[in-house]
Amino acid sequence: MPTVEREIDRFQDFLARQGQKLTQERTALVREIFATHYHFEADELLFKMKQKSTKISRATVYRTLELLVKSGLVRRVHLGEDHYHYEHVRGDSHHDHLVCTACGSVIEFNDPELEKRQLEICARKKFTPTFHNLQILGVCDSCRRKGEQPASPDRVTSIGEGAMRLRK
Amino acid sequence: MPTVEREIDRFQDFLARQGQKLTQERTALVREIFATHYHFEADELLFKMKQKSTKISRATVYRTLELLVKSGLVRRVHLGEDHYHYEHVRGDSHHDHLVCTACGSVIEFNDPELEKRQLEICARKKFTPTFHNLQILGVCDSCRRKGEQPASPDRVTSIGEGAMRLRK
DNA sequence: ATCTCACTTGCGACTGAGTCTCAGTTGCCA
DNA sequence: TGGCAACTGAGACTCAGTCGCAAGTGAGAT
Numbered sequence: 001m002p003t004v005e006r007e008i009d010r011f012q013d014f015l016a017r018q019g020q021k022l023t024q025e026r027t028a029l030v031r032e033i034f035a036t037h038y039h040f041e042a043d044e045l046l047f048k049m050k051q052k053s054t055k056i057s058r059a060t061v062y063r064t065l066e067l068l069v070k071s072g073l074v075r076r077v078h079l080g081e082d083h084y085h086y087e088h089v090r091g092d093s094h095h096d097h098l099v100c101t102a103c104g105s106v107i108e109f110n111d112p113e114l115e116k117r118q119l120e121i122c123a124r125k126k127f128t129p130t131f132h133n134l135q136i137l138g139v140c141d142s143c144r145r146k147g148e149q150p151a152s153p154d155r156v157t158s159i160g161e162g163a164m165r166l167r168k
Numbered sequence: 169m170p171t172v173e174r175e176i177d178r179f180q181d182f183l184a185r186q187g188q189k190l191t192q193e194r195t196a197l198v199r200e201i202f203a204t205h206y207h208f209e210a211d212e213l214l215f216k217m218k219q220k221s222t223k224i225s226r227a228t229v230y231r232t233l234e235l236l237v238k239s240g241l242v243r244r245v246h247l248g249e250d251h252y253h254y255e256h257v258r259g260d261s262h263h264d265h266l267v268c269t270a271c272g273s274v275i276e277f278n279d280p281e282l283e284k285r286q287l288e289i290c291a292r293k294k295f296t297p298t299f300h301n302l303q304i305l306g307v308c309d310s311c312r313r314k315g316e317q318p319a320s321p322d323r324v325t326s327i328g329e330g331a332m333r334l335r336k
Numbered sequence: 337a338t339c340t341c342a343c344t345t346g347c348g349a350c351t352g353a354g355t356c357t358c359a360g361t362t363g364c365c366a
Numbered sequence: 367t368g369g370c371a372a373c374t375g376a377g378a379c380t381c382a383g384t385c386g387c388a389a390g391t392g393a394g395a396t
Contacts, residue, residue, distance in 0.1 A: 021363050021372060043353075057375045062354060078246055080301070082383085083353055098295045107293055114285050118304060121279055127266045129306035133248070136286060137301070141294035189343060189392055211382075225346045230383060250354085251382055 004034045007073055007088075014071035028054050029064045033074065039087045039106055079106060080135050096133075100140035102148035107140065172202045175241055175256075182239035196222050197232045201242065207255045207274055247274060248303050264301075268308035270316035275308065 008030050012022040032048060033040070042061055049056045065086060068074035072089065079085045080099045096114075098107040114134075122129045139148050176198050180190040200216060201208070210229055217224045233254060236242035240257065247253045248267045264282075266275040282302075290297045307316050 019372080023363070023373060025374070041353090055375090057377095058353095059355075059376085060374060063373085078301075082252065084250065098290065098293060098297075100295075101298070107295065109289055109293060111285065111289055114282065114289065117279065117282050117285060121277055121282065122266065122304060122306065125266060125275055125277060126309035126312075127268075127275065127304070127306055128308075128312050129266075129304050130269070131306070132302065132304040133246070134286075134302040135300065136290060136295070136297050137299045138290065138295055138297035140296075144294075144296050187343080191344065191392070193345070209382090223346090226382095227347080227384075228345060231344085 004031050007034050007090075011068065011071055011073055014073075015067070020067070025056050025060050026064050026067070028056065029061065030068070030073070033068070033086075033088050034090075037086075037088065039077075039079065039085050041083065041085050045086075078133055078135060080137050096135065098136045098138065098140070100143055101137050102139050102143040102146075105140055172199050175202050175258075179236065179239055179241055182241075183235070188235070193224050193228050194232050194235070196224065197229065198236070198241070201236070201254075201256050202258075205254075205256065207245075207247065207253050209251065209253055213254075246301055246303060248305050264303070266304045266306065266308070268311055269305050270307050270311035270314075273308055 008022070008027055011026065011030055015022055015026075028049070029045070032045065032052075036048075037045065042065055045065075046056070046058055046061045049061070065074065065076075069076050069086075075087050075089050077085050077087055077097065079097060080101070094115075095108040095110040098109065100106075118132060119129065176190070176195055179194065179198055183190055183194075196217065197213070200213065200220075204216075205213065210233055213233075214224070214226055214229045217229070233242065233244075237244050237254075243255050243257050245253050245255055245265065247265060248269075261278060262283075263276040263278040266277065268274075286300060287297065
């Protein structure tokens with residue numbers, strides 16, 4: 001399913017519009033991101049590129065991610081950890097995340113009702129919103145069945161610790 | 169209004185319950201946090217302590233913040249930047265944040281309707297929530313009047329850049 | 337009042353994510 | 367196909383946060 005080409009075209013358009021170039025490195029990164037990753041972190045991407053023949057420096061990975069975010073092909077999200085995650089965008093589906101603190105899995109949802117309510121709140125506060133970021137942390141169904149407990153019984157101590165540990 | 173003493177007592181109770189001690193450093197930090205700060209970052213607190221006679225090491229600040237979060241006296245929040253912010257808690261008012269990307273100001277809101285909807289979404293996905301984190305980024309009323317534009321016209325490029333720059 | 341020991345602290349070295357600089361390379365348009 | 371602006375890689379740097387360890391301290395036991 002190499003519709004990746006469409007994304008590469010979109011990226012080139014975006015770059016050209018501001019006198020920037022589509023290089024081999026940038027192409028390779030877009031290809032990698034849209035081929036396999038969905039939610040990923042910058043270093044994970046760097047590592048994947050290192051595994052393949054393709055050698056791309058840390059700086060280039062970060063620089064390219066920034067461009068991709070600006071172009072709208074990639075979105076930067078908080079997933080409860082203390083650094084950013086990225087997700088590629090196909091189409092325009094805005095969504096928010098449920099993050100399991102036990103297994104680290106991420107469930108997406110999109111709820112127009114919720115969005116609407118947010119707009120109402122902004123209107124009431126005379127606030128002009130451009131963007132929002134909502135994560136709900138908790139325990140997913142399969143972890144709950146396994147008897148996993150919430151990260152902390154009452155007040156959550158720190159955000160997404162379980163998921164954090166899993167990762168390393 | 170030195171009701172701070174009440175918070176210090178609460179903290180001591182919490183510590184005692186797990187065989188931990190209320191030290192001078194911890195007391196000084198609680199005092200500082202509840203006296204002046206509302207939203208703050210760890211290094212800001214460190215700096216404030218340094219300004220006063222009180223010398224407290226970076227490690228102790230971070231260690232104490234962790235304890236305060238566990239005790240429920242302080243909450244750790246994302247405010248759109250790439251590191252944590254903290255806010256002290258009086259009473260039990262959960263709330264979320266509107267963050268102005270132009271001036272960095274933070275407006276709090278608490279909307280039971282929104283919370284209810286989130287619970288419904290969780291139920292539908294068989295997800296057991298423990299905590300959530302919502303920031304809405306945009307432009308506050310007074311900045312909008314001054315003609316401030318949203319951080320990025322269409323897709324937001326990166327989260328809270330305006331606020332970020334202001335700070336340093 | 338003081339002893340004692342587990343709990344704490346400060347220090348400084350460390351980590352990990354992300355940024356910056358600069359010399360050398362490359363895409364692209366004339 | 368030559369030129370130059372844009373790009374890349376390497377590695378030094380920054381900044382938030384953590385860790386290990388030797389020295390210090392609070393509070394219950396005596």
